[in-house]
Amino acid sequence: MELRIGVIGTGGIGRDHIRRLTDVITGAKVTAVTDINKEIADKAAKQYHALSFPTGEDLIESPEVDAVLIASWDPTHAGYVLSCIQAGKYVLCEKPLATTARDCLKIMDAEMSYGKRLVQVGFMRRYDKDYRAMKEVIQSGRIGEPLLVHACHRNRTHITSHSNDMTVTNSGIHEIDILRWLLEEEYASAQVLTGKQNKNAAEGLQDPQILLLKTKNGVQIGIEVNMTSGYGYDIQCEIVGETGTVRLPDPSALLIRSEGKHTHQIFTEWSQRFVDAYDNELQQWVNDVKKATLSGPSAWDGYAACITADALIRSRNSGTSVPVTLQRRPEFYD
Ligand SMILES: NC(=O)c1ccc[n+]([C@@H]2O[C@H](COP(=O)([O-])OP(=O)(O)OC[C@H]3O[C@@H](n4cnc5c(N)ncnc54)[C@H](O)[C@@H]3O)[C@@H](O)[C@H]2O)c1
Ligand SMILES: O[C@H]1[C@H](O)[C@@H](O)[C@H](O)[C@@H](O)[C@H]1O
Numbered sequence: 137m138e139l140r141i142g143v144i145g146t147g148g149i150g151r152d153h154i155r156r157l158t159d160v161i162t163g164a165k166v167t168a169v170t171d172i173n174k175e176i177a178d179k180a181a182k183q184y185h186a187l188s189f190p191t192g193e194d195l196i197e198s199p200e201v202d203a204v205l206i207a208s209w210d211p212t213h214a215g216y217v218l219s220c221i222q223a224g225k226y227v228l229c230e231k232p233l234a235t236t237a238r239d240c241l242k243i244m245d246a247e248m249s250y251g252k253r254l255v256q257v258g259f260m261r262r263y264d265k266d267y268r269a270m271k272e273v274i275q276s277g278r279i280g281e282p283l284l285v286h287a288c289h290r291n292r293t294h295i296t297s298h299s300n301d302m303t304v305t306n307s308g309i310h311e312i313d314i315l316r317w318l319l320e321e322e323y324a325s326a327q328v329l330t331g332k333q334n335k336n337a338a339e340g341l342q343d344p345q346i347l348l349l350k351t352k353n354g355v356q357i358g359i360e361v362n363m364t365s366g367y368g369y370d371i372q373c374e375i376v377g378e379t380g381t382v383r384l385p386d387p388s389a390l391l392i393r394s395e396g397k398h399t400h401q402i403f404t405e406w407s408q409r410f411v412d413a414y415d416n417e418l419q420q421w422v423n424d425v426k427k428a429t430l431s432g433p434s435a436w437d438g439y440a441a442c443i444t445a446d447a448l449i450r451s452r453n454s455g456t457s458v459p460v461t462l463q464r465r466p467e468f469y470d
Contacts, residue, residue, distance in 0.1 A: 154186075326447035
C-alpha cells in the first residue's frame with residue numbers, strides 16, 4: 137500500500153519534495169497539499185492530482201493523509217508539528233524544528249506523552265554518502281581522536297528575507313547538526329565573530345559570520361557561514377585528528393579540459409548539491425513510517441540544534457563566548 141502524504145508549503149523545497157515523492161521515491165504518493173498562497177497550492181495539486189486544502193490543520197486532519205511533510209516558513213513549523221502529534225500522524229519537518237527552544241520542548245513533551253516517536257527533522261546531510269563516509273573514517277580510528285574542524289557554508293547570493301539570526305537558524309543549523317552527528321557529542325560553548333562586511337550582502341545583513349563551537353571533549357570548530365559568496369553554493373568540511381585528517385570531497389562533477397584550462401563545475405544552488413541526500417532521506421522516511429519505527433533525526437536533535445543556535449545568537453549580541461546548556465536527554469530519545 138502506498139503511504140499517502142500531505143505536503144504543507146508548496147514553495148521551493150515543498151515542490152521539489154512533491155516531485156521527489158512522486159517520481160523518485162517508491163511506496164508513497166502525495167494526496168494533499170496546502171500553502172497560504174492558494175494559487176501555488178492549487179497549481180501543485182492540479183499537476184500532481186492531489187487535493188488542495190485551505191489550511192495546514194485541515195490537511196493534517198484529513199483521512200486522505202497518513203503522514204505529513206512540512207516545508208513552510210521556519211516560524212510555522214512548531215505549530216504544525218504539534219497538530220500532527222495531536223492527530224497521531226508521522227511528520228517530517230524541514231529544518232529548523234522550531235524557532236524557539238520553548239517550542240522544541242513543547243514538541244518533545246507532546247511526543248513523549250503520545251508514547252512513540254512521530255517526528256523527524258529534515259537534517260538531510262546525514263543521508264549524504266560523503267558525510268557518511270567521513271563518519272566511517274572517524275569511527276574506524278584511522279585519523280585518531282578528532283581535534284579540530286574547519287567548515288564552510290557558502291550560499292551564492294543572499295535570499296532577500298534572510299536576517300542575521302537566520303544565518304545561524306536557517307543556514308548554520310545544518311553545520312550544527314552534521315558536526316554533532318559526525319563527532320557524536322554535544323557542544324559546550326558557542327561564539328560568533330564578525331569582521332569586514334561584504335558590500336554585496338543584503339542590506340542590514342552581517343555577512344560573512346564565523347561560528348565558533350567547542351564540544352564537551354574540547355574539539356574546536358570554526359564554521360564560515362557566508363550568504364553572499366558570489367560564485368556558487370559551496371559546502372566544505374575538514375576534520376583534523378591526532379594522526380590524520382578527513383575532508384568532504386567536492387561533489388563529483390565532470391572534469392573538463394579545454395581552452396588551455398582544466399575545470400569542473402561548482403553548483404550554484406543547494407537543491408543541486410544535496411539531491412541524492414534528499415532522495416535517500418525521503419525514501420528512508422517512507423520505509424520507516426510504513427514499518428512504524430523512525431530512525432532519522434529526532435525532535436531531540438532539533439532541540440539540541442536550536443539551543444546551540446540560540447547560544448550563537450546570544451554570543452553575537454553580547455560579543456562573548458556563551459555556554460550551550462541542554463536539558464538532560466530523556467531516555468525516550470536514546
Ligand atoms: N533541508 C534543506 O536543505 C532545506 C532546503 C531549503 C529549505 N528548507 C526549509 O524548508 C522550508 C521552506 O523553504 P523554501 O526555500 O521552500 O521557502 P519558500 O519561501 O520557497 O517556500 C515556503 C512556502 O511556505 C508557504 N507558507 C508560509 N507560511 C505558511 C503557512 N502557515 N502554511 C502553509 N504554507 C505556508 C509560503 O507561501 C511558501 O510558498 C524552510 O523552513 C527552510 O528552512 C530546507
Ligand atoms: O534554506 C536553505 C537550505 O536549508 C540550504 O540547505 C542551506 O544551505 C541554505 O543556506 C538555506 O538558506
